[in-house]
Amino acid sequence: xxxxxxxxxxxxxxxxxxxxxxxxxxxxxxxxxxxxxxxxxxxxxxxxxxxxxxxxxxxxxxxxxxxxxxxxxxxxxxxxxxxxxxxxxxxxxxxxxxxxxxxxxxxxxxxxxxxxxxxxxxxxxxxxx
Amino acid sequence: xxxxxxxxxxxxxxxxxxxxxxxxxxxxxxxxxxxxxxxxxxxxxxxxxxxxxxxxxxxxxxxxxxxxxxxxxxxxxxxxxxxxxxxxxxxxxxxxxxxxxxxxxxxxxxxxxxxxxxxxxxxxxxxxx
DNA sequence: GTAAAATGTTAACCGTAGATTACATTTGAT
DNA sequence: ATCAAATGTAATCTACGGTTAACATTTTAC
Numbered sequence: 001x002x003x004x005x006x007x008x009x010x011x012x013x014x015x016x017x018x019x020x021x022x023x024x025x026x027x028x029x030x031x032x033x034x035x036x037x038x039x040x041x042x043x044x045x046x047x048x049x050x051x052x053x054x055x056x057x058x059x060x061x062x063x064x065x066x067x068x069x070x071x072x073x074x075x076x077x078x079x080x081x082x083x084x085x086x087x088x089x090x091x092x093x094x095x096x097x098x099x100x101x102x103x104x105x106x107x108x109x110x111x112x113x114x115x116x117x118x119x120x121x122x123x124x125x126x127x128x129x
Numbered sequence: 130x131x132x133x134x135x136x137x138x139x140x141x142x143x144x145x146x147x148x149x150x151x152x153x154x155x156x157x158x159x160x161x162x163x164x165x166x167x168x169x170x171x172x173x174x175x176x177x178x179x180x181x182x183x184x185x186x187x188x189x190x191x192x193x194x195x196x197x198x199x200x201x202x203x204x205x206x207x208x209x210x211x212x213x214x215x216x217x218x219x220x221x222x223x224x225x226x227x228x229x230x231x232x233x234x235x236x237x238x239x240x241x242x243x244x245x246x247x248x249x250x251x252x253x254x255x256x257x258x
Numbered sequence: 259g260t261a262a263a264a265t266g267t268t269a270a271c272c273g274t275a276g277a278t279t280a281c282a283t284t285t286g287a288t
Numbered sequence: 289a290t291c292a293a294a295t296g297t298a299a300t301c302t303a304c305g306g307t308t309a310a311c312a313t314t315t316t317a318c
Contacts (some may be wrong), residue, residue: 158265170266170267172266174267188264
């Protein structure tokens with residue numbers, strides 16, 4: 001159940017971990033640091049916090065993996081991001097780099113209901129058209 | 130010029146001031162406190178900060194008004210809010226209360242380019258339709 | 259005009275999330 | 289295996305944005 005929600009910062013870390021998982025064998029702190037443009041220390045502190053929230057598994061000096069709950073939430077954010085970016089580019093005609101930047105912020109701001117209806121709308125508006 | 134951007138919290142205060150202006154003769158700290166659901170102390174601190182940023186005028190123990198820059202930014206946020214809410218309700222079919230809540234967050238997350246294209250899209254999709 | 263109530267401010271504190279610096283640990287080259 | 293480089297952590301600091309409690313000021317009722 002745990003239907004609580006997380007801060008944009010927490011969601012950014014989760015999304016980054018999921019994204020990096022697809023590129024690397026194991027996700028290290030330094031990867032997140034580079035990907036998100038924050039210090040290694042900031043990542044270290046954040047990982048302690050995400051671990052305490054049950055969103056990742058992370059032993060001292062070892063690599064980082066998502067728990068089931070962390071993965072579910074990360075996937076939701078990543079899907080929202082991709083959906084919104086596609087909407088902005090393909091339906092509104094927004095420039096790709098602006099769309100990417102806007103999607104990074106918008107992804108944290110929509111409810112489940114809205115996300116579902118938005119996705120359906122995009123799909124029906126791109127299939128036809 | 131001052132093309133910088135402001136935090137969601139700052140934008141919420143600006144939007145609230147503009148909204149309350151339309152209802153009251155003068156906007157007081159207590160009005161913002163009630164409207165936004167934060168303490169009087171939080172409003173007081175925020176007003177000091179908005180004042181320092183040149184977004185409002187506010188002498189000690191007196192009522193609050195927007196500067197030109199504050200008003201411009203407040204109007205932008207309020208327009209974004211209304212536009213997004215309308216999009217969510219009338220185009221996506223999202224429930225009104227969910228749309229209101231989502232719009233409150235989304236309004237802080239879109240660039241000028243996106244806002245303009247979105248507005249045009251909504252208008253052409255509701256005029257016809 | 260004065261006293262009580264309402265409102266505004268300040269001070270002290272909390273939590274989040276970042277930075278820098280210094281130190282700890284792990285990794286990799288030899 | 290050892291040492292240097294890379295990476296991870298801890299300590300300390302900053303800024304933001306909220307809280308409560310105490311105090312200041314203004315407003316309102318009488």
